[in-house]
Amino acid sequence: MFDFDQYLGFLAFLAILTLGFWLMIFLITFVIPYWIGGALMERFKEKREEKRAKREAAVH
Incomplete structure (x- = not known):
């Protein structure tokens, strides 16, 4: 189904998505x-x- 490079890319995508979330x-x-x-x-x-x-200025 996935080559090893695609698998690493998919894991990197999931990690970045999770960290952003x-x-x-x-x-x-x-x-x-x-x-x-x-x-x-x-x-x-x-x-x-x-x-x-203002209150102190009005008193003095």
Whole structure:
């Protein structure tokens, strides 16, 4: 059915496909939510500091 070279090529294709699949699963489930969550937390901190600065400026 397969020559040895075709068999190795098929195994290489399956390995690359599998690695790509698990990389996408990892990125979608861990990296991207972590990145978005960190950006949102940083934005909330900046807005909180901005409000605090305005409040202190109004008091003084």
